[in-house]
Amino acid sequence: MTERLTRVQQQAVTRARLLDAAETLFGDRGIHQTSLDGIAAAAGLTKGAIYANFGSKGDLIAAILERKLGADEPEPPSASLAAWAGRLGDTYESAVDRPEIRRFALAFVELWLYGMRDGSARAPLAQWLQSVRDANAREAAELADDLPLPADQLAAVLLALDIGVSLQRLLDPRAVPVEVYTAGLKAILGRGPA
Structure with a gap:
């Protein structure tokens, strides 16, 4: 016998389905070519489910970025800069080729372009990037x-390395092996991973 989900749990499942569908369609088709009806259909839900969870396409974009920030499990503090670089490299190398990372990368490129073209869409992306930079700056300091x-x-610079190597790897994985990111960390930090 399966347990029934509570209302809060069901809402979380619905939100996740909508975010997955939006992220996939934004990456596959582009933001302007993706309708809220299309997102709802891809999620197997109604357009009303979108409006019950998000006010607009912009809110969906912000939620995709927010979810990505919260997706990473907090790591214990590193003992040294070299250990931190090693952890970043290991995490990158183990995750970069996963399908959900590819899905987010495709959507991220679309979100980036959308933010560059539309001033009102820029703030959520800029805030997300700032949050990532702030976390890395705190840890490094x-x-x-x-x-x-x-x-x-x-x-x-570390965020640029992550984004740049990832995008190149998505296009040409044979020319940009996964180890390039870790080698770049070592070159930038002037230290080998512990």
Whole structure:
């Protein structure tokens, strides 16, 4: 016998289905070519389910980014900058080729372009990127006094490395092996992973 989901659990399942569908369609078709009706249909739900959970396409975009921030399990603090770099490299290498990462990367490119073209859509993406940079800058600053760049600049470079290597790898995985990211971390930080 299966347990019935509570209303809150059912709403979480519905939101996840809508976000998965939106993320997939945004990546496959583009944001402007994806309708709310299409998202609802892909999720096997009604358009009313979208409006019950999100006010607009913009709210869906913000929720996709928010979900990505919350998806990563908090890691225990690293003992050193080298250990942190090692953990970043290991995490990247184990995750980059997973289908859900590819799905998010495709949607992310669309979200990036959408934000670049539409000033009102820029804020959620800029906030998401800032949150990622802030988290990395905090951790780097806590681990070392002799960073190769100020912590906020280092965080921007590390995020650029992540995005840039990922996008190149998606297009040409043979030319851009997964180890390139970790090698780039080592080159930037001037230290080998622990």
